[in-house]
Amino acid sequence: MHMKLGPGGAKKVKRDKDLISQLPDDILISIISCLSTTDAVRTSLLSRRWRNLYRFLPLEIKLDCYYLLKHADFGIKTSISSQRWRSVHGFLSRIESLCGNFLAENSLHNPKLIINSVDEFLKLRSGSKIHSFRLHCCLDGSVNDRFEHCISSLGRLGVEELCLTCCCSYSDTSDLSFSCHLFSEMPSLKYLRLSKCSLQPSSRIQYNSLQTLVLMFVEVSRGAIECILSNCLKLQSLSINCCKCPHKLSVRGPHLELKRLYIDGCQGVGEIELYASNLILFQFDARKMVNLRFDHVPQLQSMILYVVENIVPYVFGRLPIDVPHLKSMHFVTAGDSLQVSNGHTGIDTLSNLRRLDVNMNLSKMNLLSLVLILRRCPLLQEFGLNTNGMGNEPEVEEQPIVFHSELKKMEIGGFNGTKNEMEFALYILKSAINLVEMHISRCCKVYLKSREGPGTWISIQRIPWSKNKYKTIHERLQGQAVSKTAQVIIQ
Amino acid sequence: MAAETGTPTTLTLKSNDDELFSVAESAAILSVTIRNMVEDGCAGGVIPLDNVDGKTLASVITYMNGISAIPADEEKKKSYRDKFLSDKDFETLADMVLAANYLNMSCLMDAVSAKIAQVMEKKSVGWVRRKFGIENDYTPEEEAAVKEEHKWTFEGVETDDDN
Numbered sequence: 001m002h003m004k005l006g007p008g009g010a011k012k013v014k015r016d017k018d019l020i021s022q023l024p025d026d027i028l029i030s031i032i033s034c035l036s037t038t039d040a041v042r043t044s045l046l047s048r049r050w051r052n053l054y055r056f057l058p059l060e061i062k063l064d065c066y067y068l069l070k071h072a073d074f075g076i077k078t079s080i081s082s083q084r085w086r087s088v089h090g091f092l093s094r095i096e097s098l099c100g101n102f103l104a105e106n107s108l109h110n111p112k113l114i115i116n117s118v119d120e121f122l123k124l125r126s127g128s129k130i131h132s133f134r135l136h137c138c139l140d141g142s143v144n145d146r147f148e149h150c151i152s153s154l155g156r157l158g159v160e161e162l163c164l165t166c167c168c169s170y171s172d173t174s175d176l177s178f179s180c181h182l183f184s185e186m187p188s189l190k191y192l193r194l195s196k197c198s199l200q201p202s203s204r205i206q207y208n209s210l211q212t213l214v215l216m217f218v219e220v221s222r223g224a225i226e227c228i229l230s231n232c233l234k235l236q237s238l239s240i241n242c243c244k245c246p247h248k249l250s251v252r253g254p255h256l257e258l259k260r261l262y263i264d265g266c267q268g269v270g271e272i273e274l275y276a277s278n279l280i281l282f283q284f285d286a287r288k289m290v291n292l293r294f295d296h297v298p299q300l301q302s303m304i305l306y307v308v309e310n311i312v313p314y315v316f317g318r319l320p321i322d323v324p325h326l327k328s329m330h331f332v333t334a335g336d337s338l339q340v341s342n343g344h345t346g347i348d349t350l351s352n353l354r355r356l357d358v359n360m361n362l363s364k365m366n367l368l369s370l371v372l373i374l375r376r377c378p379l380l381q382e383f384g385l386n387t388n389g390m391g392n393e394p395e396v397e398e399q400p401i402v403f404h405s406e407l408k409k410m411e412i413g414g415f416n417g418t419k420n421e422m423e424f425a426l427y428i429l430k431s432a433i434n435l436v437e438m439h440i441s442r443c444c445k446v447y448l449k450s451r452e453g454p455g456t457w458i459s460i461q462r463i464p465w466s467k468n469k470y471k472t473i474h475e476r477l478q479g480q481a482v483s484k485t486a487q488v489i490i491q
Numbered sequence: 492m493a494a495e496t497g498t499p500t501t502l503t504l505k506s507n508d509d510e511l512f513s514v515a516e517s518a519a520i521l522s523v524t525i526r527n528m529v530e531d532g533c534a535g536g537v538i539p540l541d542n543v544d545g546k547t548l549a550s551v552i553t554y555m556n557g558i559s560a561i562p563a564d565e566e567k568k569k570s571y572r573d574k575f576l577s578d579k580d581f582e583t584l585a586d587m588v589l590a591a592n593y594l595n596m597s598c599l600m601d602a603v604s605a606k607i608a609q610v611m612e613k614k615s616v617g618w619v620r621r622k623f624g625i626e627n628d629y630t631p632e633e634e635a636a637v638k639e640e641h642k643w644t645f646e647g648v649e650t651d652d653d654n
Contacts, residue, residue: 017624017626018623018624018625018626019581019582019585019623019624020581020585020607020623020624020625021623021625023585023588023589024589024592026592027588027589027592027600027604030588030600030601030604031588031604031607031608031611032608032611033604034601034604034605034607034608034609035608035611035612036612038644039611039612039613039614039644041641041644042616042641042644043611043616043619044637044641045616045629045634045637045638045641046616046619046620046625046627047620047625047626047627047628047629048628048629048633049625049628050625051637124640
């Protein structure tokens with residue numbers, strides 16, 4: 001690079017060829033902090049000047065079996081002890097140029113080699129800060145001690161986010177056990193995602209700053225959740241997905257910070273007990289309904305229930321008694337009939353509910369029976385209904401019109417334009433006296449749950465209506481609204 | 492004071508090679524260093540900036556005026572910054588980042604750092620050395636040791652000639 005003095009540049013930084021290395025440390029660190037972790041760490045090879053700069057960056061590291069063993073011949077050299085392996089190794093090194101990575105492939109999922117390699121890797125990082133660490137590789141119970149040692153190292157490196165998947169195979173899981181005392185080995189850990197191992201309670205658990213815990217395909221031992229809840233005092237979000245759980249899960253504590261709880265597709269759960277004074281959101285997904293005990297959930301506002309069987313009797317039977325203050329409710333049901341007993345008022349209404357979303361799958365229900373649900377939600381403002389594969393609805397006696405004065409917004413997705421659907425839409429238009437918007441769409445909206453945060457709604461495209469159908473729907477529904485402000489949008 | 496009467500206050504900045512620049516106070520206080528001087532009441536006369544030369548200061552002032560004219564819209568600000576830096580050579584960028592550091596202008600500092608980093612992205616060690624004229628002062632043994640330590644970083648490198 002040709003260097004020239006700037007105009008009048010008397011007091012410029014002394015310039016020779018290597019201009020960049022003359023920049024002060026904080027600027028160089030600012031520059032390499034814009035790079036990916038691997039690019040940033042690689043700058044340490046440039047020259048002595050750059051040797052330790054990357055250590056000032058919080059590192060984000062991702063490792064898997066393939067990666068660890070490909071770069072870890074030291075692991076292979078030190079760990080293969082049996083004579084047979086040594087001779088195999090010797091043979092293979094001789095023909096390595098021909099066989100490429102055969103050895104590495106062969107021992108790719110060997111837990112001992114992997115844990116050595118992880119350990120070695122962490123040793124070399126001492127002095128740096130690892131902000132986030134993702135490990136996706138095969139570990140098993142035989143390396144438990146070494147594993148705990150690695151966790152302690154990560155704790156010393158100040159890890160804040162940790163994602164551990166202890167088995168590479170899609171269908172298998174690992175018998176590695178993660179003991180709750182490891183939380184106290186990582187005092188700065190805020191986020192942990194643990195996958196494919198078992199979780200054990202411990203009496204040695206101490207101070208930690210864990211805020212979010214996600215368990216996936218984990219075998220949850222009896223007492224483990226309780227141990228976490230009573231010791232991780234900053235925990236805000238707990239997500240238990242596809243795990244094997246004890247029969248009873250007790251989410252209970254006098255001063256739980258927990259705000260969001262997700263229990264999704266878990267085996268073995270028969271009873272969930274909730275005593276959580278700060279809980280705001282509860283999402284539950286299972287094939288069958290379990291015994292949900294809401295002992296104390298004064299802040300609970302939103303519930304999402306995905307249960308394959310018909311849960312309408314529960315939602316409008318038991319639930320209003322347990323959680324009368326619920327503000328938003330979303331449930332998916334597959335039931336044939338709503339079986340909401342008519343005529344009840346008072347205690348079993350969801351009298352605070354503002355938003356209701358119902359997705360009906362393969363249901364043969366008459367939509368007009370939803371009117372009974374509406375009556376249980378006197379303050380409902382927004383109602384989203386999505387139908388998916390509705391069968392032939394049985395006859396139901398005509399519902400007398402009851403005014404729903406709070407309902408402002410009605411959305412119907414998956415609208416086929418059947419006689420029953422039209423009747424329901426007309427009923428809403430005539431009964432919601434303050435309706436602002438009715439949205440009718442051929443697309444069906446489906447809620448995509450998230451394991452860690454709020455989910456998202458996605459639209460599923462369906463074969464569009466024929467021109468005639470569109471015209472018919474239009475003609476039947478436009479101008480039918482009682483409310484002067486109502487807008488009917490048909491898509 | 493002048494702000495109260497409605498006329499925008501103008502500051503005079505002096506570079507280390509004695510060039511004088513007028514700039515609206517509202518734009519100049521993007522620099523925390525200048526803002527502190529203004530708040531401490533040192534902005535009465537001329538503000539001397541001992542670590543910035545005239546050419547660089549002119550450029551920084553162009554940036555200050557340009558970015559402060561954009562209302563709070565991060566997208567637009569970003570595209571202004573990208574355009575502003577697009578035709579600058581490395582020497583100018585180095586001067587800019589030094590000035591931004593001295594003037595404590597984090598938005599400019601971050602933008603220039605990112606621009607310089609962009610050049611190094613996914614490049615081999617050898618390529619970066621040649622590009623920036625960095626002299627390798629490691630002994631072969633030292634270099635081997637550092638390499639050993641960081642061999643996990645050699646994946647996905649673009650120009651893979653001598654590493």
